[in-house]
Structures are given as C-alpha cells and as structure tokens.
Amino acid sequence: MILILSGADSIAQKKDVPVVRTARDRITLYLDGEKDDMNGINKINKQFDFSFVVEKDSLPLVLVSEKDSIALLLRSGHTTRFMITRESSGDTVLCGFSPERKVKAATFSEAYKAENKGKILVELPEVYELMNVIFALTDYGKTQAIYKDTDYYKKMMKQFAGYKNHQAVRTVDSLLTLSPAYYYNRMKMDSYAFVFQGDKIVNGGVYDHVSWGERNELTLFIPLLADFAGKTEFRKFFKNNSTYYNGLITEYKKETDIAGMIQWLEKQFPSTKYDATKVIFSPLVGWNQSANIFSDNGFTESQAHVNFPFLTSSDKSKPADVVKGGRMTIAFTEINHAYLNPEAEKYRADIDNVFGKLEQWTTAGKPSSTYNSPLMCFEEYMNYGLVTLYYSDVFDKKSFGTLNENIESNMEDRRGFQRFKAFNQALLNLYKNRKSGQTVADLYPDIIDWAKKQ
Numbered sequence: 001m002i003l004i005l006s007g008a009d010s011i012a013q014k015k016d017v018p019v020v021r022t023a024r025d026r027i028t029l030y031l032d033g034e035k036d037d038m039n040g041i042n043k044i045n046k047q048f049d050f051s052f053v054v055e056k057d058s059l060p061l062v063l064v065s066e067k068d069s070i071a072l073l074l075r076s077g078h079t080t081r082f083m084i085t086r087e088s089s090g091d092t093v094l095c096g097f098s099p100e101r102k103v104k105a106a107t108f109s110e111a112y113k114a115e116n117k118g119k120i121l122v123e124l125p126e127v128y129e130l131m132n133v134i135f136a137l138t139d140y141g142k143t144q145a146i147y148k149d150t151d152y153y154k155k156m157m158k159q160f161a162g163y164k165n166h167q168a169v170r171t172v173d174s175l176l177t178l179s180p181a182y183y184y185n186r187m188k189m190d191s192y193a194f195v196f197q198g199d200k201i202v203n204g205g206v207y208d209h210v211s212w213g214e215r216n217e218l219t220l221f222i223p224l225l226a227d228f229a230g231k232t233e234f235r236k237f238f239k240n241n242s243t244y245y246n247g248l249i250t251e252y253k254k255e256t257d258i259a260g261m262i263q264w265l266e267k268q269f270p271s272t273k274y275d276a277t278k279v280i281f282s283p284l285v286g287w288n289q290s291a292n293i294f295s296d297n298g299f300t301e302s303q304a305h306v307n308f309p310f311l312t313s314s315d316k317s318k319p320a321d322v323v324k325g326g327r328m329t330i331a332f333t334e335i336n337h338a339y340l341n342p343e344a345e346k347y348r349a350d351i352d353n354v355f356g357k358l359e360q361w362t363t364a365g366k367p368s369s370t371y372n373s374p375l376m377c378f379e380e381y382m383n384y385g386l387v388t389l390y391y392s393d394v395f396d397k398k399s400f401g402t403l404n405e406n407i408e409s410n411m412e413d414r415r416g417f418q419r420f421k422a423f424n425q426a427l428l429n430l431y432k433n434r435k436s437g438q439t440v441a442d443l444y445p446d447i448i449d450w451a452k453k454q
Contacts, residue, residue, distance in 0.1 A: 153283075
C-alpha cells in the first residue's frame with residue numbers, strides 16, 4: 001500500500017466521524033479481510049489521505065488498536081473518513097480512505113491509432129514541464145535529479161523560486177521526502193496523462209496512468225498544480241519558451257537517430273514490434289530515465305521518459321562520433337527495454353537460477369544494488385550489452401572502442417555491476433560469431449549459459 005499525503009483542508013465534520021484511540025505508533029487494519037499494519041501513526045500529519053486501487057465496488061475495513069476497533073464500509077469513488085486519537089501526543093488525525101476502481105492504463109481509440117500508427121514522436125509536454133518545475137522547487141530539486149547547467153534553469157528559477165512555499169510544492173516535497181524513488185518517477189510519468197484546458201488541468205483522454213502502478217499518482221493533486229500554474233503564470237512562461245523547446249526537440253531528433261535504433265531493435269527482436277514510439281523529455285530532468293509499454297485495442301506503444309543530452313565542456317575535445325554515441329546512449333537504453341524485457345521473460349526461470357546470488361553481480365552501496373531481483377539485474381546487464389552490440393554495428397572501429405570502454409567503465413566502476421565487462425565481451429563475441437540468420441533474441445540461451453558457468 002502507498003500512503004498519499006494530501007495538503008487539503010479538512011472537509012469533514014469531526015463530530016460525525018468514527019474514532020479509534022491508540023497510545024502506540026501503529027494500528028492494525030483489515031481491508032476486505034486482509035490484515036495489514038498502519039505504521040508511523042505519530043509521524044503523519046493531522047490530515048491524512050490514503051488512496052488505493054480495488055477491483056470491487058465496495059469492501060469492508062476494520063481498524064483495531066489496543067483500545068478500540070471500528071468497522072467501516074468503503075465504496076469505490078468515495079472518501080470514507082475516520083479519526084485516530086494519538087494519546088501519546090494528545091492530538092487527533094483526520095484520515096480519509098479513497099478506494100478507486102482498477103482501470104486500464106491507456107485507451108487507444110480508432111482516431112488515436114490512425115493518427116499515431118508508425119510514428120516516432122519526441123515531445124516536451126506542457127503539464128509534464130509544469131511537474132518538473134515543481135520538482136525543481138522542492139528540496140529534492142537541489143539534487144542532481146534536476147539539471148541546472150543551462151540559462152533556461154536560471155530563467156525558470158527567477159520566475160518560480162518565489163513560489164516554493166505554494167501548497168503544490170509543499171505537498172510534492174512531502175511525498176518526495178516520504179519516498180523519493182517512488183514518487184519522483186511516478187508523478188513525472190503520470191503527469192503525461194494530463195493537458196491544459198484553459199486554466200484547468202484535465203485528463204487528456206488517452207492515458208489513465210503512465211507509470212507502472214495501477215493508478216495515477218498525480219490525480220489527487222491536480223487542483224494544486226492548476227492553482228500553482230495560475231498564480232505563477234506558468235502557461236505564459238511555457239509559451240514564451242516555445243522556441244527553445246522546439247529547438248531542443250529538433251536537436252534531439254537529429255542527434256539520436258531514434259529511427260535507426262528502432263530499425264536495429266526490430267531486426268534483432270523480430271517477435272516484438274510497436275505501432276508507435278514516444279520519447280518524452282524535459283530540459284530540467286537530470287539523471288532519471290524510465291520506460292513503459294501500453295497495449296489496447298490492437299495497438300501497442302512504447303514510451304521512453306528521458307533527460308536531454310546536453311553537450312558538456314569536455315565534449316568539445318572529443319571526436320564527433322564519440323560525442324554522438326554518448327548523446328545516444330540514454331535514449332537507446334530506455335527504448336531497448338521494450339524489446340529486451342519481453343524476451344527475458346521467456347527465460348525467467350533460468351535467469352532466477354543463474355542470477356539468484358545478486359551479490360556476485362551487483363555491488364552494495366552502488367546504483368547496481370537497486371536492481372534487486374535476478375530478472376532486473378539480468379535485464380540491466382543486457383540493456384548496456386545491447387548498447388555495445390548496436391554501437392559495434394553503427395560506428396567505426398576506433399570510435400566504437402572508445403565508446404565501449406566508456407560503457408564498461410561506467411557499468412563496473414561507477415554503477416557497480418561487477419561482472420559487466422566479462423559479460424559484455426562474452427555477449428559481443430556471441431554476436432560477432434552468430435550463425436547466419438541468428439538474432440540477438442536467439443542468443444539469450446547462450447549468454448545465460450555463459451553466466452551460469454561463472
């Protein structure tokens with residue numbers, strides 16, 4: 001369960017709300033008979049909202065403390081309120097539980113299919129950029145998650161820094177404090193489901209949610225985002241910077257050759273094909289990337305949410321192809337998940353067995369340690385292994401050598417995938433010596449067998 005903290009004012013009359021008392025830091029709840037603990041009672045705000053996805057129109061909720069128990073009936077689409085009296089601090093928390101019916105992530109109409117089939121789209125959406133502006137104003141925005149080395153960032157901060165205490169920023173900041181890895185990705189991706197309609201922000205009618213869960217993590221806070229946008233004149237700011245945004249989109253298309261990537265991936269994974277591919281970015285995104293796949297009404301779409309590959313001062317002294325390869329890497333490593341992951345699922349039992357001892361493949365305290373399942377670990381090894389294979393095909397020998405050395409150093413030394421170099425060289429050897437007609441997909445059993453022998 002994911003706890004959703006809301007900055008909204010109380011909308012219930014406390015005298016009509018059932019109460020459970022406790023002197024402890026948790027209470028037990030039974031949701032449709034399933035037991036769970038509500039921990040950290042003494043740390044939550046006095047207004048606490050909990051939103052979650054269900055597959056029924058109604059379900060019972062029983063809350064039990066060492067002193068009381070109350071029974072409630074939750075209904076989908078409605079908020080049921082109760083209070084927790086915290087005897088240790090002498091105050092009361094007003095809680096609201098809001099179940100939502102599970103809905104499909106995307107709805108692709110016939111018109112949408114006709115408009116987007118066969119397209120590769122690079123986008124910098126308006127509500128998406130609004131979400132990233134709000135991220136930039138939080139404490140989390142002080143980290144490298146936000147890219148700051150542009151005149152655009154300075155211009156953005158000049159206009160919006162004075163609104164860092166707006167309720168939208170404070171609410172997002174509290175969520176990022178609670179769980180940055182969870183909320184940053186999901187709120188950023190889920191913002192893509194929304195569009196402006198005048199001064200209002202509404203669902204665009206295609207996506208219910210864009211991130212990997214079963215609900216849109218941003219829906220509850222859309223009124224706050226709309227209020228922030230209105231008070232800060234965000235839409236005017238976005239319009240005034242449209243030339244800059246369009247220039248970035250044009251540069252992205254030119255420098256990354258997404259069409260070439262997809263052509264290569266479709267050849268190497270012939271059983272996987274998408275009707276449309278979208279690359280979505282913001283100039284404010286620092287290091288975070290993510291991807292997802294959608295399927296509805298006989299139409300499939302892959303999405304990559306990435307940063308923009310800005311040139312750095314050190315790029316000026318590098319050969320042009322080395323710079324180009326460096327700028328292509330992030331896009332390729334997100335787009336290729338839509339191809340390599342479905343293939344990996346076919347061999348999941350073998351992967352679970354071979355990569356089961358994660359400590360032999362990852363390094364504690366480094367980014368690799370967040371890939372905490374055998375499948376995720378294998379997929380990330382393959383992810384950058386595919387970069388090597390693709391670059392070996394599209395760059396000359398000298399440029400490829402430099403790019404591949406950078407890839408292996410990044411994966412082993414910085415990210416902590418301790419066997420990547422050996423894995424990468426084994427995969428490259430299999431690829432270069434494959435039989436006529438063999439694809440990368442055909443090499444999965446061989447590279448898994450290689451890993452088994454290590």
